[in-house]
Amino acid sequence: MRATRVMAAALLVGAALFTSAGGAFADAPSPSPSANGEDAPTEAGTTFRTATPVEQGQKATANASSGDYLYWQFPAGAGQRATVKATVQLPEASLRHGTATWQLDLFDGLRRRQACASGEPTQRAAAQDASVTVTCTLRTVRPWAERWSNDPLPGAYYARLTVSDGPAQDLGLPVKAEIQADAKDVGGSRAEGGELAPLHAAALKEPESGWNGSWFSDRWAWTVGGAVLGALAAIGGYTLTRHPHRRHRPPVGQ
Template sequence: MRITRVFGAALLALGLAAGPAAADSSPSPSASADDSAPTRAGTSFRTAAEVRQGQQATASASTGDYLYWSFPADVGQRPTVEATVKLPAAHGAQTWQIDVYDGLRRRQACQYGAATRTAGQGASTVDLACVLRTVRGWSEPWGNDPLPGTYYVRLTALDLGSADLGKPVGAEVRVDSKDIGGAAAADGSLGKPLVPGIAVKSESDGGGSRTAVLSSFGSDDGWSSGWWSDRWVWTAIGGVLAALAGIGGYALTRGAGRPSRVPPNV
C-alpha cells in the first residue's frame, strides 16, 4: 500500500509538471489580420517593411524590383515564409525566388520548401515557401545557425525576358512559426538579439521630413532570456522517475537475500 501511495503521488506531480511543458511546446498562435499589416515593400535591407508573424503583407511592384520585408523570430521558433506573386496577364517564362537573411545579413538555408520556382508563360501566380531551421539561443562564432532577432525576406525575379521588365506585379508575404520548445534548446544564450539599429519604419521629425528610427522589434515583443526551456521540466521528471525506480526496486527486493530467522533450540 505504501508503494502504491508513493507512485500515485508521483504520477500526480508528473502530470502537474508536464502540463505547462505541453502547453509551451504547442504551436504559437498566429496574430489575426489587422490594418497594421504593411501594404508596400522596401527596396533594400535598410528600408525593409516590418511584418509581424501571422500578418499578411502585400505590395505592388514592377517586375525586376527587389522587394524586402523584415520580421522577428525568437529562440525555439521554426519560421515559415510563404510568398505569392501575382503575374501580369501576358508574360513569358520567369523564375522567382525568396531569400531569408538573419540580423547579420547572413543568408539562411531553407530546411525544406520551394524557395525558387519558374512560372510558365501565361501562369497567373507563382507560390514560394521557405521553412527555416529552428532558431537557437546560442551558436559558435563560426557557425551559421539561425539566432534570435530580426530576419529579412527578399523577393525578386531571377530569370525573365527583357519584354517583361517593368510590368506590374503584386506580392503577398506571410510569416508564421512553430514553437519547437526544449527539443532545440542549446547550452548558452546571446547577450542581445540580432536586431539592427537601422529602422524598418520611418516617422516625421519636427521639420516634416521623414527620418529613420530605431527598429520596433525589441523587448516589448518578449525576447526569451535564453536559459529557460521546457527541457528543464522533462529533466526534473526524469530525475523523479529514476528516484522512484530506485525506491521501488529497493522495496521489492528488501530482505530477499537475508536468511530467515529460526528460533534457537532450547
C-alpha cells in the same frame, strides 16, 4: 493500501508533468487580431535599409513591377523555426511573353544569406499561370554561435522577393506580392546555454517568448518529473518495508 495510494499519486504527478511539457512546446499561438488588421503593411522596401517591418503571423502586401527587388524584415527569437511564404499575383497571360522564375531569399541581421532547411524558395511560373508561390523554412534560431559560423541567430531577418529569370519584355509589368512570416517554437528540444543580444532588431516587435526564448525546456520537465517519481517511489518502498503486513494472531490464552 497506503503504498498503493502513494504509487498512484506518483503516476498522476508524472503524467501531469509530461503532459504539460508536451503542451509547452506546441505550435506558436495564433497571431492577435491586430496582426492581420488594418495596420498590415501594404508596401515593401527596395533595399535592406528600407525593408518593411512585419510582425510574426502578419500578412503584408505590396504592389510592384516585375523585376523589382522587394524587401521585408521580421523578428525571430532563439528556439524558433521561421517559415516565410510569398505569393505573387502575375500580370495577365496575354501581356506576358514566356515563363519566369521567382525567388525568395532570406538573410539574417548581418545580411548573411541563410539556407532553407525546407520549402521551395524558387519556382518557375508558366506563361498561363495566374500566380506563383515560394516558401522557405529556416533552421532553428540559436541563442548564440561562434563568430565563424553561419548559424541563424536571434534578431531581425530579411526576406527578399524578385523575379530572377524571365523575358526582358516582361520587366516592368505590374504584380502584386503577398508575404507572411510565421514561427514555431521548438526551443525545448534544442535548448542551449548562452544568450546573444538581437541583431539589428530596433524596428521590430520582440517575439512573445523573447529574443532568447523561454527559460523553460522539456529537459527541465523530464529532469524534475524523474526526480519526483524517484522520490515518491522511495517513499513507497520505505512504507512497505517499515510497516509490513502482519498476520492476525489470536489473543494469548486461547
